[in-house]
Amino acid sequence: MSVTNNLPSSRGVIRHILEVVLLVGAYVVYELIGKYGVPNVEAVAFENATRVISWESSMGFFWEPQWQEWALQTFNSAILRPHIKEPHEIFNFICSYWTPVCLGS
Numbered sequence: 001m002s003v004t005n006n007l008p009s010s011r012g013v014i015r016h017i018l019e020v021v022l023l024v025g026a027y028v029v030y031e032l033i034g035k036y037g038v039p040n041v042e043a044v045a046f047e048n049a050t051r052v053i054s055w056e057s058s059m060g061f062f063w064e065p066q067w068q069e070w071a072l073q074t075f076n077s078a079i080l081r082p083h084i085k086e087p088h089e090i091f092n093f094i095c096s097y098w099t100p101v102c103l104g105s
Contacts, residue, residue, distance in 0.1 A: 067091060 034041055056062035071091050 064091075 038044055053062060068091050
């Protein structure tokens with residue numbers, strides 16, 4: 001068996017390149033809209049978050065404060081504490097760092 005038989009066809013390579021171009025292009029458009037298309041994007045994001053929290057509260061599943069309290073009580077160690085400036089940062093740390101570590105990703 002020859003190595004050249006295992007290489008993707010030129011059509012397959014072009015499809016992969018087009019997929020990457022599409023994803024990068026969509027990301028660039030997303031960033032441009034966020035930067036130039038929405039005036040005062042931070043205020044809009046805060047208003048949207050407030051609406052989501054209000055809706056979650058009205059539906060009875062706004063659990064984030066309890067999760068943060070649990071995380072602070074469970075993982076409040078001398079090793080982690082110097083890195084934590086705000087209560088929500090411990091939850092972000094667990095989700096962004098320990099989840100991939102525990103799942104082996």
